[in-house]
Amino acid sequence: MQGKPGDFLAAHPLLDDENFARSVVLLTQWDADGAAGLIVNRLSDYTLDQALQGEWPSWPLYFGGPVQTDSLFFIHCRPDLIAHGSPVGSNLFFGGDFEAMRYAVANSLISPDEIRFTAGYAGWTVGQLEAELDEASWVLQPSRPSEEWWSNEALYQSLAKDWPDDLKLWVNKPEVPYWN
Numbered sequence: 001m002q003g004k005p006g007d008f009l010a011a012h013p014l015l016d017d018e019n020f021a022r023s024v025v026l027l028t029q030w031d032a033d034g035a036a037g038l039i040v041n042r043l044s045d046y047t048l049d050q051a052l053q054g055e056w057p058s059w060p061l062y063f064g065g066p067v068q069t070d071s072l073f074f075i076h077c078r079p080d081l082i083a084h085g086s087p088v089g090s091n092l093f094f095g096g097d098f099e100a101m102r103y104a105v106a107n108s109l110i111s112p113d114e115i116r117f118t119a120g121y122a123g124w125t126v127g128q129l130e131a132e133l134d135e136a137s138w139v140l141q142p143s144r145p146s147e148e149w150w151s152n153e154a155l156y157q158s159l160a161k162d163w164p165d166d167l168k169l170w171v172n173k174p175e176v177p178y179w180n
Helices: 098-106 128-134 155-160
Strands: 008-011 024-031 034-039 043-047 060-063 067-076 115-124 138-141
Touching: 008 155, 024 155, 034 060, 034 128, 098 115, 115 128, 128 138
Parallel strands: 060 115
Antiparallel strands: 008 024, 008 138, 024 034, 034 115, 043 060, 067 115
């Protein structure tokens, strides 16, 4: 089983990994070199201006994954402003010309509804993600237009509506079971 850029990985409700519990990963790569993506439903403790040097707006900054957490990554829907992004679904692009992005942000040509920044990314070596899918650590779900998920605060629960019944049972379990 293999996905493609733009597809989603939703963590199995019982996945016991603090980096990925209840996470939704937007795949940005899945090829002969491995797989990578950005967690798109976990805000970091910082805003963009708090995390970066220089003049940046106080826009949300997401935790994109445990790899290279000191690096900035972004997805956007403005290829007219930010060239050279890689397509990851319908009218959605990963990365692109950093200076063009910086100019668009600094001059208010782009809004936080059109670009999302992450610190770090999620990555898998060749065969690793396939093995994790085989052991049911993830639920692979097809790409969706960004209008359906971009501003969805309950994205994980929303995607879970399409899961098999045996998984839906666990979606609303408390994060810490003894709190129940």
